[in-house]
Amino acid sequence: MIGRTLSHYRVTAKLGAGAMGEVYRAHDERLERDVALKVLPSGTLSNQDTRRRFRQEAIMLSRLNHPNIAQIYDFDNEEGIDFLVMELVRGVTLAAKMAYGVLSEKEIIRFGCQTAEALQDAHERGVVHRDLKPSNVALTAKGDVKILDFGVAQLLHLEDERHTGNHTDPSAAATMETVALETGISGTLPYMSPEQYLGQRVDDRTDTWALGILLYEMATGYLPFPDRAAMALAEKIVSTEPVPPTKLNPQLKPEIEQVILKCLQKNPDDRFLSTGGVADALRRLQTGSFFGLYVPGESKRLAVLPLENLSGDTDQDYFVDGMHEEVLATLARIGSLTVISRTSVRRYKESQKSLSEIAKELGVDTIVEGSVRQIKNLVRVNVSLVDVAADRCVWTESYQREIEDVLSLQNEVARSIAREIQVKLTPQEEEELSKIRIVKPEAYNAYLKGRHQWNKVTEESIRKSLEYFEQALELDPEYAPAHSGVADCYIVLADSAIGTQPPAHAMVRARGAAARALELDSGFAEAHASLALLSWRLLWDWEAAEKEFIEALRINPNYATAHQWYGWYLGARGRMGEAVREIQHARKLDPLSLWINSSLGLAYYFSRRFDDAIHQLKETLEMDNKFLVARLPLAWSYLEKGMHDEALAHLEQGTEMSRRNPAYVAALAHAYAIAGRRDDAMNALDELLSVAATRYVPSDQIARVYVGLGDLDKAFELLRRAADEPSSYLAYLKLDPKSDRLRNDARFDELLRKINFPQ
Structure with missing residues (x-):
């Protein structure tokens, strides 16, 4: 082959060989540059149809243009030889670098971060590597990463998939070789994810797993699953947990171990939502701002149905509803449980449906039901645990306490339920559920009334809720949930769809209340989530916001609203794959929540998946046609598709x-x-300006009209004013398709800097 010319590429040296072909250095006679030629194994592309499909995929891969990805230039055939033309990277492979021993912490973070960012860029373009391994990662003389063979495993998989149809056992393939051609599974066995080996659906999270293997090797010098026998290795990949990296390298920072082990979760849903998340975590390690990771595990799904009020007094409904919410919230703090949120279960209050019907609709196998009776200062709670699949009550218990001990009662109920369904509690969870909390009965009652009003989400109900929370604090100034309630009220009142006052005052009050709640109880997830939303959408402190979101989810992994809000945040950052998955997880926790279902449609809209957005938002409106929140993104999606009549019908x-x-x-x-x-448009604008003369209207809402009218100078003037107000909509400015007319103007970048948008 050396000395031969294929098309206009003169082969000068052989660089290597593997299961996917031989690699040569060649000189491009037309452009006068050296390139790498990958010559595919003979017979790989068996006919012109397959060759055409391969070329189409190669053209798509050639559009990957990232500084840490070796580019594909061309695909051609000469005298029966199929070959890819790629960027020639001068340097050494990561495999060669690791042959000299464990890498330094600085190198692990640098190489890992660059690899993760390159993968994220490809994933956003719909390309998965499938065969990431040390020999496919080159290091330039400047110490920068270049990922090689991007998508080649996927290209070769096209023809193999056509012939094999079903996946076969990869044990016949050499363990260290790529097994695509023999099995219909593309990848190299020690670096393959469980779902990849099992022949299940592969997506970008497969590359996250392989990245975790690379990080593990860089940090320890070993593979996490080191068995040389193919069948034994495959079994370990699928079912065995790796040795913690710090056991093999005691000098390794525990934070780096956290990142590695999160990448190597068996369930793809439990890994980082994207490789961009890996890059972010590594960057935080580099800057000293790392604040831990939320790593979910397998969990049992449980629904706590609304408790029955046996007091015979409808005025006690708020108390019974509050008891239900608090028991549910306490259970939700247990990481190995998936607890359906109150929004979804409250629909079954006084429902005539059977438990099996309810369980099927909520996707659970265990249901808790019970009743509450309050007589003066005594509270009696009866609780039953039902195994729906077996159609039997497996446990029932009665509790009686004075109302001062109601918080301890809630913890005791939650601990008993966890014990009966054989859930293992962590030491932190045991400590949390064993805490003895005393609250004044009058303050607790006021707090429950406040939450009852807050859940109605109207301006009138929010202001009434605020009165109750403040009343609770007058009675008990150190009652953390009431401080958190005050924060939540002011955050909602700062939202233009609810409140009618400029958000600056509400922002100050919300911040102080959330901070006070955390002073009193640093383990209060709701306060962390509230502070996160406030930090992001009103204070423009993006880094602090993510820290608080992750802390909220670490404390309470079942807090659906925190998952929803974190999804909003990730979307605003442009991390749409993560955003969609986070909101999908929120929907698993709260499947009947109109707000969360609508948020998923909004995420699809921001992802420019307009058909998916329309489908999701129409489904949301089928649940409740009066739910106004869903109509806006539905109309926007129609508008982006040019379906003006449909958009205007929903908006009118x-x-x-x-x-x-x-x-x-x-x-x-x-x-x-x-x-x-x-x-x-002008008539509607006049109406809007008339309203703005008498009450607060966010400047960005008016600016949006001027964007549509083509008056960009006026639009930018109003958007700068919106950033000072501050209007929460600007948090989505970079992402929103409605901003497309503004993007090429230098003032757009100035606006992003004004809201501290992360670079």
Whole structure:
């Protein structure tokens, strides 16, 4: 082959060989540059149809343009020889580098971060590597990563998949070789994920697993699953946990171990939501701002149905509902349980459906039901645990306490349920559930009334809720949940869809209340989540926000709202794969929540998956046609598809249903402008400006209308004002398709800097 010319590439030296072909250095006679030629094994592409498909995939891969990915230039055939032309990377492979021993912490973070960022860029373009390993990672003379053979395993898998159809046992393949051609599974066995080996669906999280293997090797000098026999190795990959890296390298920082082990979770859902998340974690290690990771494990799914009020007094409903919510929240702190949120289970209050029907709708196998009776200062709670699959009550218990001990009672109930369903508690969870909390009965009652009002989510109910929370604090100034409730009220009142006052005052009050709640109880997940939302959408402190979101989820992995809000945050950062998965996880915890279902549709809209957004949001409206929150992103999705009539129909209906809420009037005016109905747009704009003269209307809502009308100077003037207000919508400015008309203007980047958007 050396000295031969294929097309206009003159082969000058052999660089290596493997199961996917031989690699040569060649000189491009046209462009006068050296390139790498990968000559595919003879017969790999058996006919012209397959060769055409291969070329199409190669063209798509050639569009990957990232500084840490070796680029594919060309695919050709000469005299029956199929070959890929790729960037020639001068340097050594990561495999050669690791042959000299364990890498330094600085090198692990540098190489790991660059590899993760390159993978993320490819994943966002729909490309999965499938065969990431040390020999496919080159290191340049400057110490930068270049990932080689990107997507080649996927390309070769096309033809193999066509012939084999079903996957076969890879034990015949040499353990250290790529097994794609023999098995229909593309990858190299020691670096293959469990789902890859089992022939299940492969996505970007497969590359996250392989990245974890690379990090493990760099940190320890060993493979996490070192068996040389193929069948034994495969069994370990699928079912055995790796030795913790710090056992093999005691000098390794525990934080690096956390990152590695999160990558190597058997269940893809439990890994980082994207390799971008790995890169972020490694960068935080580099800057000293690492704050731990939330790593879920396998869990049992449980629903706690609304408790029955046996007091005979409907005025006690708030107390019974509060007891239900607190028991549910306490159980939700147990990481090995998946607890369905109150939004979904409250629909079954006084329901005539059978437990089996409820269990099927919620996707659970265990249900808790019970009753509460309050007589003066005594509380009696009866609880039953039902195994729905076996159709039997496996446990029942009664508890009676004075109301001062109601918090300890809730913990005792939660601990008993965990024991009966054989859930293993961590030492931290045991300590949390064993805490003795005393609360004044009057303060607790006021708090429950406040939460009862807050869940109605109207301006009137939120202000009534605030009164109850403040009343609770007058009675018990050190009652952390009431401080958190105050924070939540002001955060909602700062939202333009609810409140009518500028958010600056609400922002200060919310921040102080959330901080006070955490001073009193640093383990209060709700307060961490509230502080996260506040830090991000009103204070523009993106780093602090992510820290608080992760801490909230570490404390309470079943807090659906925290997953939902964190999904919003990830989406605003542009990490859409992570955002969608986070909100999908929130929906698993709270499947009937209109707000979360709508948020998933919004995430699809921001991802420019407009058909998926329309489908999801229409499903949400089928659950409740009066749920106004879903109509805005549904209309926006129609608008982006050029379906103006459908968009305007939803916005006109929503405007009337919302009693002409400024958010809807602004959206309608913008849509009229996009649809070419300028006179209607101007009339709606006049209405909006008239309202803004008497009450607070976020400046960005007015700016959006001017964007539609093409007056970008006025739009930017209003957007700068919105950043100072501050209006929470600007948190989504970079992501929103409605911003497309602004992106090429230098003032757009100035706005992003004004809200401290992470670079």
